[in-house]
Amino acid sequence: MNQHVDMSASGDKAARQATGLVGEPVVRLVDVKRHFGKTAALDGVSLSVGKGEIIGIIGRSGAGKSTLIRCLNGLERPDSGEVHIEGREIGRLDEKQLQPLRRRIGMIFQHFNLLSAKTVEENVALPLKIAGVSSTDRLRRAGELLELVGLSGKARAYPASLSGGQKQRVGIARALAAEPALLLSDEATSALDPETTRSILALLREINRQLGLTIILITHEMEVVRSIADRVAVIDAGRIIEEGPVWKVFADPQEEITKSLLQGMRPQLPLEFMQKLSPNLGSEAVLRVDIVGETALGPLLADLGAQAGTFRFIHGGIEQVQGHAVGTLFLAVSAGAPDLSRTMEFLTGRGARIEVLGYVFSDD
Numbered sequence: 001m002n003q004h005v006d007m008s009a010s011g012d013k014a015a016r017q018a019t020g021l022v023g024e025p026v027v028r029l030v031d032v033k034r035h036f037g038k039t040a041a042l043d044g045v046s047l048s049v050g051k052g053e054i055i056g057i058i059g060r061s062g063a064g065k066s067t068l069i070r071c072l073n074g075l076e077r078p079d080s081g082e083v084h085i086e087g088r089e090i091g092r093l094d095e096k097q098l099q100p101l102r103r104r105i106g107m108i109f110q111h112f113n114l115l116s117a118k119t120v121e122e123n124v125a126l127p128l129k130i131a132g133v134s135s136t137d138r139l140r141r142a143g144e145l146l147e148l149v150g151l152s153g154k155a156r157a158y159p160a161s162l163s164g165g166q167k168q169r170v171g172i173a174r175a176l177a178a179e180p181a182l183l184l185s186d187e188a189t190s191a192l193d194p195e196t197t198r199s200i201l202a203l204l205r206e207i208n209r210q211l212g213l214t215i216i217l218i219t220h221e222m223e224v225v226r227s228i229a230d231r232v233a234v235i236d237a238g239r240i241i242e243e244g245p246v247w248k249v250f251a252d253p254q255e256e257i258t259k260s261l262l263q264g265m266r267p268q269l270p271l272e273f274m275q276k277l278s279p280n281l282g283s284e285a286v287l288r289v290d291i292v293g294e295t296a297l298g299p300l301l302a303d304l305g306a307q308a309g310t311f312r313f314i315h316g317g318i319e320q321v322q323g324h325a326v327g328t329l330f331l332a333v334s335a336g337a338p339d340l341s342r343t344m345e346f347l348t349g350r351g352a353r354i355e356v357l358g359y360v361f362s363d364d
């Protein structure tokens with residue numbers, strides 16, 4: 001089932017879920033604070049995640065991501081604020097009251113956390129054993145889950161004989177065993193190679209679609225967020241500093257930290273060209289032009305040539321993120337008036353964002 005999966009999030013779905021408030025949110029955090037001594041690991045986090053939504057949480061090391069996850073699964077208690085899971089506030093529940101609620105949350109980890117002395121099916125069935133499900137029922141359920149993750153043939157194998165991708169599939173099957181409402185993924189693909197990562201992400205997306213499962217992804221891999229998340233939240237120093245649909249944040253990040261986190265994802269001027277750039281006036285201005293949506297799809301460059309004058313196309317391109325065309329073009333335009341001002345006017349009129357990166361001489 002993990003083959004031929006469309007990995008781009010649907011634009012419609014993204015639009016519906018852009019606010020994370022479709023129906024009763026599965027997760028609702030209200031002004032959550034958690035301090036360790038003088039360190040504010042969480043400094044007033046408010047966030048809602050709707051049913052069936054996939055949200056990516058990104059941030060630098062030490063930003064507060066793990067603390068956030070630990071507050072969600074009840075391993076960490078906030079100093080103040082509220083954590084609601086499916087409408088129940090978990091902050092005040094005692095350990096016994098938390099048990100059934102924890103079963104509503106599945107978790108997958110970077111290093112899989114499988115029990116090496118147990119077979120694949122025993123690993124998958126473990127949450128059900130803890131929940132008191134009979135041996136027959138839990139083995140039947142483990143069989144169904146292994147089929148769902150494409151590992152039917154490995155029920156009796158031991159984790160040591162599996163590849164990293166297969167181990168993570170077992171981790172996913174185990175996380176789904178108790179039919180959770182929420183799946184927390186803590187760097188689940190960080191230890192996997194790119195191809196295996198793609199297949200695990202496709203599996204998560206498929207499970208999200210089939211089961212309507214809500215997924216929160218903590219990751220430092222921006223590609224993961226771009227591939228499967230509907231929405232992204234950027235956390236820094238314990239606060240959510242930016243949040244929105246993935247295509248929008250990736251196309252037009254507002255905060256410096258977001259820009260820096262996404263740097264590798266955004267097209268850059270090739271190094272050899274960058275080295276020629278000068279801040280002093282040259283014969284050509286080099287522009288970075290960021291475009292989104294209709295502008296990116298239309299015959300922008302043909303129109304630019306016809307209406308504003310000649311230019312040199314240096315580098316860039318357009319890609320689809322969540323069904324939205326997002327592009328960055330690097331152009332060299334004659335620096336003299338009226339060419340430059342006409343070009344700027346034309347591009348701004350089409351909704352593009354323009355930055356003059358510097359100047360070159362046209363024979364460079």
Ligand SMILES: Nc1ncnc2c1ncn2[C@@H]1O[C@H](COP(=O)(O)OP(=O)(O)OP(=O)(O)O)[C@@H](O)[C@H]1O
Pocket residue numbers: 036039040041059060061062063064065066067068
């Ligand atoms: N148990 C603890 N005791 C003391 N300080 C802690 C504890 N847990 C977290 N912190 C501090 O809180 C801040 C947030 O940590 P957290 O682990 O949540 O960040 P993170 O974004 O998950 O980082 P990373 O990506 O490196 O795992 C950090 O400054 C960290 O040192």
